[in-house]
Amino acid sequence: MPIGGGEAALIRRYFHALTAQRDGVELGVGDDAALLDADTGDRLAACCDTLVADVHFPADIPPEALGHRVLAVNLSDLAAVGARPAWTLLSVTLPEKDPAWLERFSEGFKTLADRYGVALVGGDTTHGPVAVSVTALGWVSDSMGLRRSGARPGDGIWVTGTLGDAARGLELWQGRTGETVSGDPAYLVGRLFRPEPRLAVGQALLGTATAAIDISDGLAADLARVLEESGVGATLSLPALPRSPAFMAEGGTLRHALHGGDDYELCLTVPPSREAEMARLSERLVTPLTRIGTVEETPGLRGEDADGAVSALDPEGYDHFAERA
């Protein structure tokens, strides 16, 4: 899932070296999904994400939510390259045979898969500590796809939906006293457990957005990857970060919105000449699209507060290995 900081270094060092020379790999290790020349007009997009209990999800997550979530995070990677999802492969590791768990897990997976017409074409169950792994395959009808490396100075920085909900939802879930939560906390927990992959936005912005990434580790951390790969910097308008009413009502802070992971919204860069399209697209797709900043030549990520004061932002998103180093 997250490819940044300590993990990004590991992947660069070891996994890039594994990429044998081969024609047809147009976008390989290190972006949200690979783009592969399948000798058709379209490009094949491929990605995989493994979710481990107590690392990527609370061990007491409802199985339906886990089924939804493991598929959603992969579809989100496809969304981030502008792909139409087609097929998935699923690997489930469980400590013991548990039909009731699998039934509930499958229900969550299937409901989301059906919504996007995605077919599960390969399956693998093993026993071991709880983990689930999905590979998602899809098609990109544009030779370039959306990638992380195309942001240019002057581009606007946009996000879908609202930020920080999932991070605040996780805190509320972990701090709950009863079996479940309701009201605004339930909305926030739902954003954690059942993220909605922004597939329609990704597909619609092919040829329009100059770069894209899905927000798994937090806005600052993921945007920093786009900036680094594009060789640019940016300033965010902190008051512009979109926050949901439930988030505001339930103690969400700027820290959650900037650094909270797991929202699986898209962050995109769009040239000024295409900004007029964004409002129409937002209306057509019934998806909030908010301009939150501007790409600049000066490297680094900065935030401008309501008083116009600008300060450097540390992209301190969640990183699996870095946090333990």
Added chain:
Amino acid sequence: MPIGGGEAALIRRYFHALTAQRDGVELGVGDDAALLDADTGDRLAACCDTLVADVHFPADIPPEALGHRVLAVNLSDLAAVGARPAWTLLSVTLPEKDPAWLERFSEGFKTLADRYGVALVGGDTTHGPVAVSVTALGWVSDSMGLRRSGARPGDGIWVTGTLGDAARGLELWQGRTGETVSGDPAYLVGRLFRPEPRLAVGQALLGTATAAIDISDGLAADLARVLEESGVGATLSLPALPRSPAFMAEGGTLRHALHGGDDYELCLTVPPSREAEMARLSERLVTPLTRIGTVEETPGLRGEDADGAVSALDPEGYDHFAERA
């Protein structure tokens, strides 16, 4: 990896239900790899296998061997449908950052990947209990591919290489007293740690073999799946099962050859009219191909011993969940 017994039932019950209706899925959950219509002349083959420490490999396996093995078992699935491998995605879960381990793991993975021109196009590292997961993608230049369901009465049953080596190798590895093993035991352990995917055989037998499977759970268990999916039975000639000199010298038994898993040889069914091609193919590919039995109408799997006595064989291969049920 293994899809049989308890695991096969789980996959049938839960995963088949997850397969949304979608055009282009020509072979879905339950075979070695999925075959997908990519709107090209060829079919896209996709498979994924997760290996968990102490379940699929001894925790003290050398990292190079694990890197080789996790790729090999996936390439073996592609071999079993007759595919040419193209791309892989790799997910590595480790309890902590361990550059030395990753370096050695990568070396084993890369050596095998380079041999077949396979490109790693997606990577994911997370922390958690040791597990590695690979998705392999390839192309099948035949609209049918090799599948498990095509065996017909009268077909000969063939296997590549020798049987039981890996199972005996595992015993020798686990029972060793020093740090390493040498001589014949080393050969057998090498068969466990570094199985060779029979890609050339699978590709060469497209259009010739009527069914194929790779032997991960043991000859009897895997062949039983072919027979069940094809609605037929078979009798094996037990003395004909190919066994290596090292296997004979190091205490290998009929039980290992029939029921030992992890060899990743191919088991294929071939019509009598095509048998003449097998010797030529064996010579051309420098790969032993041995006829070990005959497909019959009568369901079930039987073994004929050197005296001509026939008895039923229980396909008792390794099954992750069944053995714990």
